[in-house]
Amino acid sequence: MNGAPSLPSWSLPMRSIRWKLIATLCAVSVLPMLVATYMATQVVATTFHNEVEDWLYQISRFFIANVRDEREETGHFAQSLIEQGLLTPLVSSASEALPSGINDMADALGYDLLVILDDQGKMVFSSKPIEHLQKIQFADGLYVYLYTAQGRDVLLVAGERSFEVNGRQYRVLLGTWIDDGFINSMNAMQSLEIRVYYKIGDSFERLYSSQTGTAQAPPLDRAMAERLAAADPSAPFISGHRYGAGIQIFTPLRSGDQLVGVVYCALQGGGTGWITRSNLFLGIFLVGMFISVVAGLMLSSVLTRPLIRLAQGVNAIATGDFSQRVEVRGGDELGQLATAFNSMARQLEAFRKMEAKLRRRERMTTLGEVAAGLAHEVRNPLGIIKTSAELLQGSSSLSPVELRRLGYVVDEVRRIDRLIRDFLSFATPPLRTSAIRPGELVARVLGFCQGELERRNVTVEIVDEAPDALVNGDLDQLVQACLNLVLNAAEAMERAPDSPHEPGQPPRLVIRIAQEDGEVHIVVSDNGPGIRPDLLGRIFDPFVTTKATGTGLGLAKVFAVAESHGGWIEARNEPSGGASFDLVLPLLSESLDDVAHHPDR
Structure with a gap:
């Protein structure tokens, strides 16, 4: 079982089922032990x-x-x-x-x-x-x-x-x-x-x-x-x-x-004085009861260990850890119970993910609707401001200082317009789908940012465990999403003063491609400082950023691209240090609607 605390056998309370089993076994074995001891003594x-x-x-x-x-x-x-x-x-x-x-x-x-x-x-x-x-x-x-x-x-x-x-x-x-x-x-x-x-x-x-x-x-x-x-x-x-x-x-x-x-x-004496029927009876009985207790401990351990694991798993799920699984051994009732528990845990984990996706999707939808209305209302005044500023720039009566200030106005209006376009594209990204091989997608992304990675002294390792997998998606959007993940990781490793990689060793980026349950996973992992716990739950929300000059739309766009392709992206901190972003896309054999409504999502 993953991460579940393990209790030593002797630390279990006396009212536990294990001690009850031991007491029952000893009580049941007393009478047969007395008879067997008497016969053995004779x-x-x-x-x-x-x-x-x-x-x-x-x-x-x-x-x-x-x-x-x-x-x-x-x-x-x-x-x-x-x-x-x-x-x-x-x-x-x-x-x-x-x-x-x-x-x-x-x-x-x-x-x-x-x-x-x-x-x-x-x-x-x-x-x-x-x-x-x-x-x-x-x-x-x-x-x-x-x-x-x-x-x-x-x-x-x-x-x-x-x-x-x-x-x-x-x-x-x-x-x-x-x-x-x-x-x-x-x-x-x-x-x-x-x-x-x-x-x-x-x-x-x-x-x-x-x-x-x-x-x-x-x-x-x-x-x-x-x-x-x-x-x-x-x-x-x-x-x-x-x-x-x-x-x-x-x-x-x-x-x-x-x-x-x-x-x-x-x-006389010599070790034979104690060999009497009463001493033999007592000795054989005590040895037999000791063996019964040891056998009870071993048997109860075998019987209660699966129950203890199940209890620990239930406690973990009660605290919100739905990743717990119980090892299934044998096909008896305990094995069936462990199988049912694992199935329940998987469903609860899938429901939690689906609930999180629905909440985030609802937020994004609402935000997209607000963004569309706001963009419509803001663009017209911005157009008038831009046109007026450009007309004033053509006037010969303005001083150089006034012309420079009008230039600032035009530039800022253009920047706001570009931000609105990015926001609209984040809210409803268009799709031009085609069959894409994940390995080629990653190679293209690394080709775009190779110079940047070399400048930052980042070593890259690619682990392609699904070389024949295909996904159906918009190549430009997927390239932009993966590029965002790679550059974010490189920047995080460079600017973190407490990066866990050893001095003298360059930052390291690992991109792993795997296929599992009809899905393709593109996992981008770094050895940087990881994501702050207070940001982990809202890292994909718009305008959430740790950069001094960032807009906070980069990871929001990645999330929107994953959602529009019927996939999912998840961020987590690795136990060994660093952060991992898992971009999940459906295989080409499954339709987008089927994947989007998959029960495990």
Whole structure:
């Protein structure tokens, strides 16, 4: 839209249709959003917890597999010690300490305890003090040892091998504690905790924790222990996220049908504490509503932008600017409304031009009638005055001063007579029509005034966009009209002290010839100071001039020539500076009457 002020989307009042659309969209989407959020929350929360629980179960299986692997490795190392004969001195002597070679290797490999038992189960050697050592089942087919020392119970993963010394059978146990250093990689995961509970007496004592150690650790919750004991033996684990913070599972360790231990795995904190159904519901709902608001903004912008343009166009027309047009997009109701608005604006602009033409034509007609009567009444007395003055000039009794004064009288009467003839020709210019090419008309005009333009240092540019167009008119009158426009522009650029053209550059005149809607436009534009706003509306009225010695009939004659040819002339100031005069003439294919009464005029 041309020149219409544009309002930012956020500056629109809250009662505007755009905000109503956004509020309606949000209100309509609340219930579906609640349902969709609830369903999404169930799916996301269930899927997330299931995936995390399955991952924790794999961690527990990895822990059990690591216990099995450690038992195998310690067994192989014990067999190596037997084959190298390094254990024989420990059986045959009363040594209470490991030889330095074995101790260094055990420390390097992370082994904590070496015990040798005879065929009666009596302890022959121990690298550390032992209060109690009991072989217990850890999982199906997997045994560990419950080691007690200084009142502290620790699980020991030990490889067991038999050997013979002096015909007597012995067993060696080489193992490592299931403690904080059992799986070093577990300690790096601060949010992951692994615990091992084992049944000692009537309760399941915590014998290992990857995070907090085992000293003075509380036993397994009795309700959970009963639930695990009563659970289906085929169930791989039991979810415990309802029994504490975070996500946790309990993997039972069974000996036959009896529950003997529990491996607990939990993901605490680490960004998972907030993943609850209520938090997920709130988060998904807020994100969904935000998307709804953004979608409402975008959709309302698409829907209301044409309405805003229409409203701005209507406001512009209400202020009298009938040149406003609205861009037509699509063929929907808004597009049809924009098309109707543009048609209305064109008609209003045409009616305004027609009204202005009728008012000016009425003024010119009245002025012409007055001029004709006045000329008739004035010419006769002027003729008598002129004849009398010429007769007196022939008298021999007059002095030179009197003759000179009579000469002034004759000259002024002739000037008044010439002015009256010009006025009459302006009121009712005669027509001797012929087919004229606008380009040739302009070339002829510039040929007449070339010397004047060169003297004033005016550069001329001709833009002929309708070289084949023809108009029907009086060549002499059209030449005189165009010549008036060109010379007026040259004079205006020369005498204006505030001319906008840059210093050192000559005044510039552009003559553009264009064809549009059955009309030919001859536009004469200059880069002078333009037309004063107070003169713009009456620049074509008789006796209106900005020249000190002008009569004010030049542009009035141009207007009369345009009207007599069924055309129109319009003056305007260009935004970039300077004035433009648009002389509009009908094409030769249209009759003068048709053009003069055209609805767009």
